[in-house]
Amino acid sequence: MITRRRALLTTTGMLVFLIPGAAVETYAADEVYDVVITGGRIMDPESGLDAVRNIGIMGGKIRMISEAPQQGKQTIDAKGLVVAPGFIDLHQHGQDVRNYRYKARDGVTTSLELEVGTDDVDKWYADREGKTLVNFGVSIGHIPVRMKVMHDPATFLPSGDAAHRAAVPEELVEINKAMAGGLRRGALAVGMGINYTAAASHGEIVDMFHLAAEGGASVHVHLRYLGMQEPTTGLAAIEEVIAAAAATGAALHVVHVTSMGLRDTPRLISMIEGARKSGLDVTAECYPYTAGATTLESALFDPGWQEQQGVTYKDVQWAKTGERLTAETFEKYRKEGGTVVIFFIPEDVVRTALANPIVMIASDGSRITGPKIHPRGQGTFARVLGHYVREEKTLTLMTALRKMTLMPAQRLEKRAPEFKNKGRIRVGADADITIFDPARVIDRATFDEPLQYSEGIPFVLVNGVTVVKNGGLVEDVFPGRAARAPITH
Ligand SMILES: [Zn+2]
Numbered sequence: 070m071i072t073r074r075r076a077l078l079t080t081t082g083m084l085v086f087l088i089p090g091a092a093v094e095t096y097a098a099d100e101v102y103d104v105v106i107t108g109g110r111i112m113d114p115e116s117g118l119d120a121v122r123n124i125g126i127m128g129g130k131i132r133m134i135s136e137a138p139q140q141g142k143q144t145i146d147a148k149g150l151v152v153a154p155g156f157i158d159l160h161q162h163g164q165d166v167r168n169y170r171y172k173a174r175d176g177v178t179t180s181l182e183l184e185v186g187t188d189d190v191d192k193w194y195a196d197r198e199g200k201t202l203v204n205f206g207v208s209i210g211h212i213p214v215r216m217k218v219m220h221d222p223a224t225f226l227p228s229g230d231a232a233h234r235a236a237v238p239e240e241l242v243e244i245n246k247a248m249a250g251g252l253r254r255g256a257l258a259v260g261m262g263i264n265y266t267a268a269a270s271h272g273e274i275v276d277m278f279h280l281a282a283e284g285g286a287s288v289h290v291h292l293r294y295l296g297m298q299e300p301t302t303g304l305a306a307i308e309e310v311i312a313a314a315a316a317t318g319a320a321l322h323v324v325h326v327t328s329m330g331l332r333d334t335p336r337l338i339s340m341i342e343g344a345r346k347s348g349l350d351v352t353a354e355c356y357p358y359t360a361g362a363t364t365l366e367s368a369l370f371d372p373g374w375q376e377q378q379g380v381t382y383k384d385v386q387w388a389k390t391g392e393r394l395t396a397e398t399f400e401k402y403r404k405e406g407g408t409v410v411i412f413f414i415p416e417d418v419v420r421t422a423l424a425n426p427i428v429m430i431a432s433d434g435s436r437i438t439g440p441k442i443h444p445r446g447q448g449t450f451a452r453v454l455g456h457y458v459r460e461e462k463t464l465t466l467m468t469a470l471r472k473m474t475l476m477p478a479q480r481l482e483k484r485a486p487e488f489k490n491k492g493r494i495r496v497g498a499d500a501d502i503t504i505f506d507p508a509r510v511i512d513r514a515t516f517d518e519p520l521q522y523s524e525g526i527p528f529v530l531v532n533g534v535t536v537v538k539n540g541g542l543v544e545d546v547f548p549g550r551a552a553r554a555p556i557t558h
Pocket of ligand 1 (some may be wrong): 184
């Protein structure tokens, strides 16, 4: 159903907004707002609005969008700049103070860890409440839950039993119980990385989809296989999860489709398009880089990894030093454990995914574990806008914004209704707003110097509070709020 809003100018000079099913909100034409953004080019992917307007913000919400001037206690001059909904990153592993600074400078106002997720939803939110620059949220994660139940020794991705052993019936009961409990505590989604829990049976995976379906949650999944080596291909892996989605009714979201499909990515995307045409709720995301990143001790580097991924030692970079691996250093560092960057995605595959209207943008940003981590956590959104929209013309600006704002909000809004007020510039929406210069916006984070802030994003607001001002971070503000599904008990 389409909801329409009308603003009427009454004889007394009051603007009255008529919102079906909601209280009528009235703002006088001479209202003084908390913040007014003047003269910017508003781009809203939901309504299609692309025009110069002024925005009045009060109480953390957008209260007025008008051609007429407005008065505010604080005014942001956005002349010559694009005013867009704040970017929603569905896939960001690093979720600490330092990461949030990079996210804000890259235009991200909501940072979500939905792939790996957590095994303790309450603690995850409590650790961040009142302390963050941007909004934050998490999934209940099959990986960490399996690690806890099976006593895996690793801290992030499994290296022991959770990767390499089938769960016994008692463990399966515990895993199911913990996953269902996480959903009741308001996890935004179900997170899975079957590649990392390689010994998890197909039945265990289908159980997770059943739980997601019961909770109205989407499953954000890193597929069981990547690449093109039969029979363990990205295509075979997507068959598993599309079948599970079809059989259970759960919504499916395929993460970083490019690093799963590699050269076969167009076929994976066409499987998703076909599933959607058949009525399934299936979506996907990608990041704008030709390399992936993971941990060296994980199951991704079990024997056969070179054939599977179509790469060898020299294509793998050790994050702590930036050195490319050899057979000797591979063995040494795999025992030690740590982050690696893998150069294995062809450039034309990146472009194909970015240009496809159903593939969202998400960073898969890393925790900061060394000086040479993957740059994607710091630069994904500015890189799409600057490099792929402006320089390469791979996609239009409005399409790119849709993939960063409206589409991720829509992915989550059935389970977490608060997302109906995110990813949009409209009256009543949360004042999460990113203001950038379309002629200058660009990523600065590279594989050599990954810890660099993006540029050309002079203002970012989170819940109406300015967190980036004149291109710099504002210190000692913590307007980020928990993005969480309703708690059922
Ligand atoms: Zn992943």
